[in-house]
Amino acid sequence: MTYFSTSQLLEIGDVPFVSHGEKPTRRESLEYFRRVFESWNLNAKFYELVEDVKKKKDHFEVHTSKDKYQAKTVIVSTGFYGLPVLMNVPGEHLSKVRHYYDEPHPYVEQKVAIIGAANSACDVALELFYRGADVTMIVRSGEISERVKYWIKPNIENRIKEGSIKAYFKSEVTKIKEDTIEINTPDGHLSLENNFVLAMTGYQPDFKFLQKIGIKFTDDPEPELIYDDTTHESSVPGLYLAGVVCGGMRTNKFTIENAREHAHKIISHLIK
Ligand SMILES: Cc1cc2nc3c(=O)[nH]c(=O)nc-3n(C[C@H](O)[C@H](O)[C@H](O)COP(=O)(O)OP(=O)(O)OC[C@H]3O[C@@H](n4cnc5c(N)ncnc54)[C@H](O)[C@@H]3O)c2cc1C
Structure with missing residues (x-):
């Protein structure tokens, strides 16, 4: 899988992208999208x-939490970050357990368990480690996911090898308590001291x-739209x-890069 490797890949129309590093950061990307929004005077x-999109005879009725709109065409691009995949273990409801990560500073000098070994888990593990958190990864499979970005994977693997980031592979969380996290490992049950759990479980x-709203899915263990x-x-x-x-449960099928053509296909069809 290829991720964007140059800032050009993000450029939309005539709004230039400015990045200070080899790869655009989250902040730079968000600022860029804000400038696109501003310079194109988008109506958002x-x-x-x-909440609902109802098909009428020759238009749609879009019902929202605040109003109701009419539209000839509706484009759904709701992504997949709305619903986290839960671990379904006792203690998951505690306030120290988070399924979304925002910024590293609340975790400085804290014992943080990171659940998972895909892109989000690895990004978060590294960022927290570099900001002085005591990071432990708990990973169900035997290794860091093959899907992890090629410029991140060697870094996280080396941090684990040198012991800066602890990792329990083939291990699962069984319970979360206020001060500990309980895990099953190939060497038996462990209770680890813990301040925060970041469940990067997808x-x-x-x-x-x-x-x-009428969308149909494939009949598949990982249904696609x-x-x-x-x-x-x-x-x-x-x-x-x-x-x-569009990828449904195949959440790694589309990235920013290979989803860009969706807009071209839709607009070309609409203006035909
Ligand atoms: C840590 C991390 C690192 C990543 N790194 C990369 C990378 O390096 N390269 C890359 O290509 N991709 C990367 N990605 C993936 C990238 O973020 C996604 O590919 C991209 O954001 C998908 O865009 P989208 O517009 O399809 O969906 P989203 O960006 O998820 O946008 C969906 C929007 O719809 C809104 N929405 C959902 N439901 C409703 C509703 N009912 N009503 C109103 N609004 C709704 C949401 O609030 C959201 O604003 C990364 C993701 C993460 C989490």
């Missing part, structure tokens, strides 16, 4: 949840919402799908 509604699209690959129109005429949501 913030903090407004779409996310999934909101299938209930997608089903409600059904749409016309050349136009990205779903089985509901006039309702299009774009971005990583």
Whole structure:
């Protein structure tokens, strides 16, 4: 899988991208998208949840948490970060357990367990380690995921090898308590001192919402959304799908780079 390796890959239309490093950072990317929004004078509604999209005879009715809109065409690009994949273990509801990561400073000098070994887990483990947290990874499989970005994988593997980041492979969380985390490892049960748990166990699209608005899925253990690959129109005429949501449970199928063509396909079809 190729991730964007130059800032050019992010450029949209005539808004230039400015990055200070080899790879754009999250902050630089967000600032860039903000400038695109500003310079194109896009009409956006913030903090407004779409609750339903109803197909009428010749238009759609979009029901949100604040209002109701009419549209000839609807493009759904809701991503998959809305719903975390839960561990379903006792103690998961404690406030020290987080399924979303924001910034490292709350974790300085803290004992942090990171669950998982895919991209998010590795990014978070490294960032926290470099900011002085005591990081332990708990990984169900026997190794760091093959999907981890090629410039991150050697770094995390070397930190684990040298012992700066502790890692328990083929291990699972069984219980989380206020001051400890209980895990099953190949060498038996362990109780580790713990201040925070960052469950980087993945996310999934909101299938209930997608089903409600008429989207169909493949009959697969990892269902994908059904749409016309050349136009990205779903089985509901006039309702299009774009971005990583198209991959359904195959959440690694689309990245920023290979999802860019979705917009071109949709707009080309609309202006035909
Ligand atoms: C730590 C991390 C590192 C990453 N690194 C890379 C990388 O290096 N390269 C790369 O290509 N990708 C990377 N990704 C993946 C990248 O973030 C996604 O590919 C990209 O954001 C997907 O864009 P999207 O527009 O499809 O979905 P999203 O960016 O997830 O946008 C979906 C939007 O829809 C909104 N939404 C959802 N449901 C509703 C609703 N009902 N009503 C209203 N709004 C709704 C959400 O709030 C969100 O704003 C990374 C992801 C993470 C977490």
